[in-house]
């Protein structure tokens with residue numbers, strides 16, 4: 001299965017890196033990337049087929065992954081509409097509605113909207129997927145195979161859920177890095193070296209996440225186990241509660257959700 005990525009930025013690179021790591025052959029992957037420096041970088045990094053435009057690509061693909069910024073998507077697809085007709089088109093753009101994308105392609109392509117995340121780069125991504133009616137089971141399987149090669153996949157029945165997936169797991173790695181930054185800073189302020197604070201933060205996240213993944217218990221039960229009455233964690237949780245940190249995080253995810261919907265709305269009309 002030959003796959004062409006249109007746009008070779010951060011997210012395309014994460015998926016391509018993951019696909020190559022999973023043993024996909026470089027000859028089966030192509031990128032059309034407008035930026036010259038980025039093309040050179042991708043060529044060195046991956047050794048796959050790179051061109052400036054889709055039309056210049058030497059690879060015949062049945063599957064196109066749209067990985068440009070949401071604001072760039074409409075122009076890119078309308079310019080390449082003929083090439084994309086009758087093809088499976090997987091858009092990873094935040095907010096852009098599958099129905100709009102389909103209309104920009106004269107309703108002559110098979111559309112899947114996907115929301116992956118950057119841990120795809122190491123095969124640990126998670127992707128939400130939604131297919132427009134008309135996409136057949138074998139095309140859904142192809143999408144599952146591509147995104148499944150770089151992590152786990154979750155199919156959604158209703159496109160509206162993709163905005164929630166975007167706010168949760170699409171943007172989610174940034175929330176984790178933000179918390180890691182805070183933990184590392186606390187460590188250094190308490191006298192640890194930056195390197196030790198980095199390792200302690202990271203290992204704690206990895207260990208706690210694996211523990212939660214391995215457990216059938218709720219996150220709050222697992223948290224209670226760490227929180228000895230009268231102990232240290234209790235003071236930390238009390239401080240977090242006093243500062244409304246949980247609500248701040250929930251609000252942040254809702255802000256991302258609103259922005260995903262807003263991008264879809266604005267670009268639907270442009």
Ligand SMILES: NC(=O)C1=CN([C@@H]2O[C@H](COP(=O)(O)OP(=O)(O)OC[C@H]3O[C@@H](n4cnc5c(N)ncnc54)[C@H](OP(=O)(O)O)[C@@H]3O)[C@@H](O)[C@H]2O)C=CC1
Nearest residue numbers: 007008009010011032033034035067068069070092093094
């Ligand atoms: N980053 C993330 O964690 C995630 C991103 N996404 C989605 O993935 C998409 C890409 O995001 P990301 O990789 O971060 O963005 P980037 O800006 O890193 O990548 C987009 C790339 O496409 C290039 N490009 C622009 N126009 C064209 C064109 N006409 N033909 C070919 N290439 C073009 C851009 O060049 P130039 O910069 O010169 O314009 C840029 O190199 C977005 O729609 C985003 O919503 C989805 C999930 C997670």
Ligand SMILES: O=C(O)[C@@H]1CCC=N1
Nearest residue numbers: 093094166170171172
């Ligand atoms: O911030 C963004 O818009 C993109 C989509 C999800 C993660 N990054």
